[in-house]
Amino acid sequence: MKIALTREIKTAILVLLSIGMLIWGYTFLNGKNLFNNSRTFFVEYDNVEGLTTASSVTVNGMVVGKVHHISLQEQGKLLVELMMTEKVDIPKSTRAVIYSPDLIGGKQISLQINYNDKNFAQSGDYLQPGILNGIVDELGAKVDPIAKKLDSVLYNVNILVQSLNKTLDPATQKNLQEALAQLNATMHNANGITGKFDKIVTNNEAKINNMVTDFNNTSKNLSAFSNDLDKIQLQKLQDILTKFDNAAGNLDNMLNDANNGKGNIGKLMKEEQLYNNLEQTTKELNQLLEDVKLNPSRYINISVFGKKTQPYQAPVQQ
Structure with missing residues (x-):
């Protein structure tokens, strides 16, 4: 009897401990x-x-x-x-x-x-x-306006499609289909032309290469001719500049000689007596010409009856 009572107490203690652990675990999880x-x-x-x-x-x-x-x-x-x-x-x-x-x-x-x-x-x-805010929150905040704009765009596209369906009557739709068919045929012809062009290029590839080579050679020859022409023009320009430089040198020498009193021009510029004599001679020649105009009879005397020549009289200075 004492052994059975001890087992009941142990069982009760074990149950209480289990309940306590359950309560503690629940509160710990909370x-x-x-x-x-x-x-x-x-x-x-x-x-x-x-x-x-x-x-x-x-x-x-x-x-x-x-x-x-x-x-x-x-x-x-x-x-x-x-x-x-x-x-x-x-x-x-x-x-x-x-x-x-x-x-x-x-x-x-x-x-x-x-x-x-x-x-x-x-x-x-x-x-x-x-x-x-985490990455998901920020991503959601950024995606939400984009989603709204996309929804608005899709709505506008839907309205546009509905409007087109209402606008295009059966005749217009038929014309559009015919236009698309013609466009398809045109594209087919263009593809055929492209294929023929590729075939022509393939068959004449060697000739085309020769033409390109000839064109390159011609371009090189033209470039060389242009260089030679530039050299010739440059040589002519150098000759002209050389002649101009020589003429300028001669002119400079002549001016130096004139400044130094060499030559007729230099003597005229530097020798005052020669200048004075020339000026006096010019003055007397002017007086002579004036007197000839005023008194031609003094210099040209034609006497029919043997009239004597009058002596020379100097002109009166005015």
Whole structure:
């Protein structure tokens, strides 16, 4: 009898332990450890989409806590209770930022700590909220306007097609079909012409190559002729410049001789007596010509009766 009672007690103890472990496991999965005196902090968010109970709370990627509870407050605010499982000093200026650690996982909360702030928060204090959009969120934000524009374009295309269907009556559709058929025939003829042209080119490839070679030779000859012509013109220009240089040298020598008193022009420019004599001679010649005009009888005397010639008298200076 004593052995049977002991077995019942053991069974009862085992059942109680099982129930206790079940309760502890359930609460642990919900982010709360019954055997640990953890600190709790609160954060208010406008939107916690993707964040669930038992989501991880991390510092620089290391898990330091869990999301214990999420409740809806007044005016649509969402109150998130954070339960810390690690002993980490949390300043009051810490921001609790909701982020996506990967593309397919849920949301987590990253504690961005200002280590210069030594005013640490106590259990039950409120932290500052923050939300960091992940790659999927940013991609969705960018794709949404594109999808709207694409939908608008498709709508406009649908309207255009409907308008064309209403505009094109059976006769117009028939004409359009005939035009397309003619265009198809034209393209077929063009393909045939292209094939014939390719055949002609293939059959006369050697001749075409010879023509290209002859053209290259002709081009080289023309280039050489052009170079020779340039040389000839350059030689003529050099000859002209040489003659001009010689003429300029002769003129320079002549001017130097004139400046030095050489030659008739130089003597005329440099010898004052010669210039004075020439000027006096010119003056007397002018007087003689004037006297001839005034008194021709002095120089031309035709005497029929033997009249004596009058003596010369100098003209009166006026």
